[in-house]
Amino acid sequence: MIDPVTLLLYAAALFVATVAQRVIGLGFGLVMGPVSVMVAGPIAAVPLNCIFSAIGCALMLPGVWRDVDWRRLVWLLLPALPATVAGLLVARIVPTDALRIAVGTVAIAGLLVSVAFTRTQHTLDGPATRIASGLAIGGLNAAVGVGAPPVGVYALVSRWDPRVLAATMQPFWVVLNLATLASRQLLVPEGFPDWPWWAWVGAAAAAALGTLLAHRIAHRVPASAARTAIVVLSLAGGAAVIVSGVAGLIAG
Numbered sequence: 001m002i003d004p005v006t007l008l009l010y011a012a013a014l015f016v017a018t019v020a021q022r023v024i025g026l027g028f029g030l031v032m033g034p035v036s037v038m039v040a041g042p043i044a045a046v047p048l049n050c051i052f053s054a055i056g057c058a059l060m061l062p063g064v065w066r067d068v069d070w071r072r073l074v075w076l077l078l079p080a081l082p083a084t085v086a087g088l089l090v091a092r093i094v095p096t097d098a099l100r101i102a103v104g105t106v107a108i109a110g111l112l113v114s115v116a117f118t119r120t121q122h123t124l125d126g127p128a129t130r131i132a133s134g135l136a137i138g139g140l141n142a143a144v145g146v147g148a149p150p151v152g153v154y155a156l157v158s159r160w161d162p163r164v165l166a167a168t169m170q171p172f173w174v175v176l177n178l179a180t181l182a183s184r185q186l187l188v189p190e191g192f193p194d195w196p197w198w199a200w201v202g203a204a205a206a207a208a209l210g211t212l213l214a215h216r217i218a219h220r221v222p223a224s225a226a227r228t229a230i231v232v233l234s235l236a237g238g239a240a241v242i243v244s245g246v247a248g249l250i251a252g
Helices: 004-024 028-040 042-067 070-093 096-117 127-144 148-158 162-187 197-220 223-251
Strands: none
Touching: 004 028, 004 042, 004 162, 004 197, 004 223, 028 042, 028 148, 028 223, 042 162, 042 197, 070 096, 070 127, 070 162, 096 127, 096 148, 096 223, 127 148, 127 162, 148 162, 148 223, 162 223
């Protein structure tokens, strides 16, 4: 259950996360991950994030339709979908806190290497890069609810235009999160949030308001600022996952 005050705080965070998601194409899980854990607990946090990320991105899709890179979307999505099953299976076997520390460490290392790579004149965007990125995004999103860091890595090494990235990731997250929810229902059915109807409606309304505001400001954000935000949010996501894992080990 959730009380009205907690719902108001959750809705405020959801509003901010939706704006970030529209402007740079990632950030929802990074903002909402810790908040969802505090509100609903670690087990229910992943499906909760999947639900509202899918809702928010679906609301954004009509406004970004013309900028979606459908070819690259397919390249990333096809490996990401089966990786959701693998991620859920790994999460059932490996202790959650240890998994979070490992994932966060690898994510930060990958981002640092990617930032160094962008200082060269090379671009890394072949089929192998896209497949590996899709596998990492889908697996980590399902396992620990943080798929943004590998998106940031791929965006940097491929030098993906931020505007096209932000547009393409909206349908990507809709499909991936729905697939994660379906896979979770089959493999890990327990832990679904027990909220009253008014809580679902209130949170969905916050996502809708965030979408309206985000559409107004998205085109005013310079490409350089968007790239910086991708790096910062991805690093923050990796660090947050490590901290949550360490905190869990200490508490346990």
